Amino acid sequence: MASWPYGVAAWARNRAFDRGWKTVHRAAVPVVSIGNLTLGGTGKTPCVEWVARFFREQDVQVAVVSRGYGSDAGRNDEAMVLEENLPDVPHLQDPDRVAAAGRAVEELESELLVLDDGFQHRRLHRDLDVVLIDASCPPAHDRLFPRGTLREPVGGLRRAGAIVLTRCDQVPARDVEAICEWLARRWPSTPVATTEHRPVELVGDGGSTRPTERLTGAPVGAFCGIGNPAAFRKTLEGIGAAVTNFRAFPDHHAYSRADVDDLTRWAETLPPDAVIATTQKDWVKLRLPALAGRPLWAVRIGLTFRSGQDAFTAALERVPRS
Structure with missing residues (x-):
C-alpha cells in the first residue's frame, strides 16, 4: 500500500505533461536525455560519456546538463569524472535544468545538450530519450518506491527512443535474453542495445x-x-x-x-x-x-556494446542538428 500514493503522484505528473497541462520548455538546440526508471545506479555516467564523445567526434559542441545531486559544496562526482575523461565537454549543474540549458547555449555556444539523469525531468524537451536498465535488476521484477526502486511505472518506457541494458556481463545470458524478449513484446519499435561496463x-x-x-x-x-x-x-x-x-x-x-x-x-x-x-x-x-x-x-x-550498437547509433544520428 505504501507504493500506491507514490504511483498515483507519478502517474498524475506524467499525465499533466502528456496533456500539456504542465509546460515543456524547448531549448534552442537538440537535447539527448540519458536516464532510467529506477533509484540507484544503472551506470549512467559511462553512457553519458559515450554519447557526448560520439557527438564530439562529429565536431558538435556538446555540453552536459544535470541537476547536480550531491553538489552542494561544488561539482558532484559525476561532473568531476566527466571533466577528467572529457575535458572539452563542459558540465553545467543546476536544479533548474531549463535555466542551465539556456546558459549552455547562450554563454558556451553549445550545439547539443546531453541531459544527465533526465528521464523524469520533463520540463525540458528532449529530442531523444535514452533509458538505461540494469540487467541485474530488471523493471519487470521491480516495484514502485518505497516497496521497490522504480521511480515510475514501467509503462513510462513508452517515452523511450532507445533502451540500453547495462551490466549484461553480470547476469546469465538467458536472463538478458528474457529482458530483451519482454521489451520486444511491449515496445517492439524501440531499439534495444546490450552493454557491459568494462x-x-x-x-x-x-x-x-x-x-x-x-x-x-x-x-x-x-x-x-x-x-x-x-x-x-x-x-x-x-x-x-x-x-x-x-x-x-x-x-x-x-x-x-x-x-x-x-x-x-x-x-x-x-x-x-x-x-x-x-x-x-x-x-x-x-x-x-x-x-x-x-x-x-x-x-x-x-561502456562497451555487446549488441544493438548500430541501432543505437542510428537513433543518435536521427537527432536533429542545430
Whole structure:
C-alpha cells in the first residue's frame, strides 16, 4: 500500500505533461536525455560519456546538463569524472535544468545538450530519450518506491527512443535474453542495445595509469560510495582480483577527514601485498595518492556494446542538428 500514493503522484505528473497541462520548455538546440526508471545506479555516467564523445567526434559542441545531486559544496562526482575523461565537454549543474540549458547555449555556444539523469525531468524537451536498465535488476521484477526502486511505472518506457541494458556481463545470458524478449513484446519499435561496463585502466596519483591486469590474481581491498556497490565488486572479480575486504559507503558519499582516517586504519589491516582500489567517482573526490603508504588506484570504466550498437547509433544520428 505504501507504493500506491507514490504511483498515483507519478502517474498524475506524467499525465499533466502528456496533456500539456504542465509546460515543456524547448531549448534552442537538440537535447539527448540519458536516464532510467529506477533509484540507484544503472551506470549512467559511462553512457553519458559515450554519447557526448560520439557527438564530439562529429565536431558538435556538446555540453552536459544535470541537476547536480550531491553538489552542494561544488561539482558532484559525476561532473568531476566527466571533466577528467572529457575535458572539452563542459558540465553545467543546476536544479533548474531549463535555466542551465539556456546558459549552455547562450554563454558556451553549445550545439547539443546531453541531459544527465533526465528521464523524469520533463520540463525540458528532449529530442531523444535514452533509458538505461540494469540487467541485474530488471523493471519487470521491480516495484514502485518505497516497496521497490522504480521511480515510475514501467509503462513510462513508452517515452523511450532507445533502451540500453547495462551490466549484461553480470547476469546469465538467458536472463538478458528474457529482458530483451519482454521489451520486444511491449515496445517492439524501440531499439534495444546490450552493454557491459568494462574496466579500461587504473588511474593513480598524478594521472598515472596502469593496465587493469595489475589486479589480476592480486589480493584487493576495495571501497566505494556509488548506487550499486555490488556491481563494482563484481567488476573487480571479473578482472580476476581476489577481493579480500570490501567497504560500501552511501551513494554520492562526501568523504570527510574522519572517513579518510578510518580508511587509513582499514588499509593498515589489509594483507601486506594487497592492492587498494576504488571507483573513479570516489577517487576524484578523495584525490589521495595513497592510504597507509599504499598507492590508491581508481578503476576507470567504459561502456562497451555487446549488441544493438548500430541501432543505437542510428537513433543518435536521427537527432536533429542545430
